Amino acid sequence: MTFRLTCPVCGKRDVYEFTFGGQERGPRPEQQGLSAEEHFRWTQFRLIPNEPQEEWWYHGQGCGVWFKTTRDPGTNREVE
Amino acid sequence: MSWLRPRRLWHPAPLKRHYEVVIIGGGIHGLATAYYLARTHGIRDVAVLESHYIGFGGSGRNTAIVRANQRTAENVRLYDEGLKLWAVLTDELDFNLMFFNCGTLNLAHSEAAMNGCRMLASTHNLLGVKSEVLDPQQCAEVIPGLDVSDRLAFPIHGGLFHPPGGIVRHDAVVWGLAKGASAHGVHIHQGCDVQGIDTRDGRVTGVRTSQGAIGCKRLGIMAGGYGSAVAAMLGIELPIHPLTIQAMVTHPLKPFLHHVFSSGAYHVYANQTLKGEIATGAHMDPQVNYTTDATAYYLKHQAEALAELMPALRGVRFMRIWSGLADMTPDMAPIMEGELGYEGLYLDAGWGYFGFKSGPVAGKYMAEYMSTGERPDILRAFQLKRFLENRYSGETASVMKYGHWD
Numbered sequence: 250m251t252f253r254l255t256c257p258v259c260g261k262r263d264v265y266e267f268t269f270g271g272q273e274r275g276p277r278p279e280q281q282g283l284s285a286e287e288h289f290r291w292t293q294f295r296l297i298p299n300e301p302q303e304e305w306w307y308h309g310q311g312c313g314v315w316f317k318t319t320r321d322p323g324t325n326r327e328v329e
Numbered sequence: 330m331s332w333l334r335p336r337r338l339w340h341p342a343p344l345k346r347h348y349e350v351v352i353i354g355g356g357i358h359g360l361a362t363a364y365y366l367a368r369t370h371g372i373r374d375v376a377v378l379e380s381h382y383i384g385f386g387g388s389g390r391n392t393a394i395v396r397a398n399q400r401t402a403e404n405v406r407l408y409d410e411g412l413k414l415w416a417v418l419t420d421e422l423d424f425n426l427m428f429f430n431c432g433t434l435n436l437a438h439s440e441a442a443m444n445g446c447r448m449l450a451s452t453h454n455l456l457g458v459k460s461e462v463l464d465p466q467q468c469a470e471v472i473p474g475l476d477v478s479d480r481l482a483f484p485i486h487g488g489l490f491h492p493p494g495g496i497v498r499h500d501a502v503v504w505g506l507a508k509g510a511s512a513h514g515v516h517i518h519q520g521c522d523v524q525g526i527d528t529r530d531g532r533v534t535g536v537r538t539s540q541g542a543i544g545c546k547r548l549g550i551m552a553g554g555y556g557s558a559v560a561a562m563l564g565i566e567l568p569i570h571p572l573t574i575q576a577m578v579t580h581p582l583k584p585f586l587h588h589v590f591s592s593g594a595y596h597v598y599a600n601q602t603l604k605g606e607i608a609t610g611a612h613m614d615p616q617v618n619y620t621t622d623a624t625a626y627y628l629k630h631q632a633e634a635l636a637e638l639m640p641a642l643r644g645v646r647f648m649r650i651w652s653g654l655a656d657m658t659p660d661m662a663p664i665m666e667g668e669l670g671y672e673g674l675y676l677d678a679g680w681g682y683f684g685f686k687s688g689p690v691a692g693k694y695m696a697e698y699m700s701t702g703e704r705p706d707i708l709r710a711f712q713l714k715r716f717l718e719n720r721y722s723g724e725t726a727s728v729m730k731y732g733h734w735d
Contacts, residue, residue, distance in 0.1 A: 250622050250623075250624065251622075251624040251625065251626060252622075264616070265624075265626050268615065269615040269616040269617075272617075285717075285718075285719065286717045286718075289716055289717045289718075289719060290566070290717065293568040293659055293716050294566035294567060294568050294716070295557070295566060295567065295568070295569070295570070296561050296564065296565075296566045297557045297558065297561060297569070297570075297571065297617055298558055298561035298562070299555075299558040299561075299619050304616075320616070322571070322616075322617050322618040322619050322620075323618075323619050323620065324620060325616070325618050325620050325622055
């Protein structure tokens, strides 16, 4: 089953109009003094529990806006 | 007339409150590890915990293709040994796994991809694995229905033919391994959902499940695509994206497709099952998720790709579509690790597209690792810390670009 995401500009649209931008993980760490290990941990490592997470999406086949939404990886659906 | 009576392949066992080894995940990797722990290493006090039914996840959802045509020596060696295990296991488990070594053909749609094929064939031949580069005409001889004309949007420039590859009946592998593990004393518990992992003083002590707490000395996370969710219970971050990959079958046709073929550019792989259906797939949803959702969007895409590559398939109907999880790592190679910050904790994950073909061989070496505590040499290339040291496996330097995670 496909599902819909809520674009802040266009409203509820089919998920295939969007590009997944990954988890919201706060600001990127300061490069100054960052060790290689910390850098790779930031760029590659993720905690993905089976519970709702805040994430980024791009409405590439629509209005072109980047936005954040909360979605449950266990159901694929957005949660309020 | 005792042979007329139905016989169970394996028997349910009472759930004990403590085991020497607990394995999370009743798929091919978990069952194979349990089987080898009991059979080869004499550790019979083993429980396999499966949240649904055995083979519910990727083990029963893949397209059953097996091959050893990886890019790097470390991977080729592992998959080659895995490929040779199917015949051995058929014998050992006394169960027909329906291994059909029909060979696989990877199509190339550009000169760059042809160079990729030449590089792969050289690597394979150097390691004693059969592979050869075919020109378009030879591709058409191997797979007669293929359109090798220049009518295609991406014409076929040739391909890599890998004769030892083929297909194995995936359910049979799950059942056969369950049979073998159970015969050696392993307890298999279905409907036993792991909800938490207990540790004390840096050691794993057990798991909390939907059927109560179960203690253990050693714990294996072998939950396929759900591995990252299980690891998250301990706060362990992994370089893994769990993504659904969709597959589908047509109605049965008379035998005409005698080999597996795949195309990176068209994003399709296909084989004809022994029942006659064309089993095909490859499309992956972009967002991380733990569902089994399938979509009409990819059904349409797959139909377009297949009908273009193989015009005779136009008008053939799809009967079923399903999806399973692929746990993608940035370098398309797995993670088999026993150094995760907790003594007694082992992880076998990140197999991406390749979890089925590697199941038995991964189980064999994870069992060795878990029983001795010493990392087998063949697993040295698959440590978690390679991602922190910028020492990626070279798998992605292959025929195709896979996706956004690599």
